[in-house]
Amino acid sequence: TQKASADGFTVDVSRSVIEGQAITDDTRALAAEAAEPGADPATLAARGRAVALRAMKYFGSWRKDAAAQALSGTDADVIEYLRTGWDKAVADETRQQVADLATDSPYEAVRTAAAEALNGTDQQIRDFYTTGRHQAANADYRVAVTKLANDGGPGVKEGAKKALADGGTQTLLDFLDKGQYEARQADERVAATQQYNAGGPEVRSAAKIALAAPADQLHQFVEAGQFMAARKDALADTHVAQMQRLIAEGQEIAATARKNSALAAQAAAEAHHASADADKAKKDAEQSARDAAGYAADADAAADRAETSAQQAKASATTARA
Structure with a gap:
């Protein structure tokens, strides 16, 4: 389900954040041990390689490169990585991130502040990246x-x-x-x-699918999918209205033919002085004329509905493409 997918994603992100912090904490703990007198270099290097391997897999850019260099070096290289290499990689990576902000941030205030921060110490640069950039972007x-x-x-x-x-x-x-x-x-x-x-049948079907789908598919339905579905419904309505118009026009033609036939029968009855038959034929002709007028009105109404549905289909297609 959508909720299960979202919950799973949240758990994965949380685990990733926890692992990154754990690598940082373990590296700093080993750095503290390396600074103590009497630390066993071989044991420290072995543990340092393990944490460097984790760092190389988890981090990118500067920290990944520093960990890779340590892993390819001697025990002394690994210990130096723990003592200074890690912190230098973090500082270099943060400096690069601030340099990127100085050129790529969408906010002019942040670009200006980032350029100024690059003139500061490693700690000042770190502080800017952590909080200063957001303070600069407040407005x-x-x-x-x-x-x-x-x-x-x-x-x-x-x-x-x-x-x-x-x-x-x-x-x-x-x-x-x-x-x-x-x-x-x-x-x-x-x-x-x-x-x-x-909505119509197509809209209802698309909406049902969207409501059971992940957030990005729901967004796609609201932004464009609903309008494409509405276009399909409108085209279907146009087809139905066109068929109704054709049927009404056919019925109008048939009613007109019946009217003409009744008028002919009325004329014949009057010629033979059959007044009763003439009256009946006259009434039939009048009824057929009314039927024909009604069918003509139905045909016009169906034509209007077809035109309206066609315009709705066009509008929905335009909105979906916008």
């Missing part, structure tokens, strides 16, 4: 959340307004990173349920 975060408060669905708007009322940088960031998507998913489930209750 931009507020703009982004304000846009969601104006343009989002009911749940998104409510969550955005609460985040704006709090105003804290972390609160704004949490909403942008996670809260808006949780609120959007709830809004989209409501929207899909409404389509299931009120």
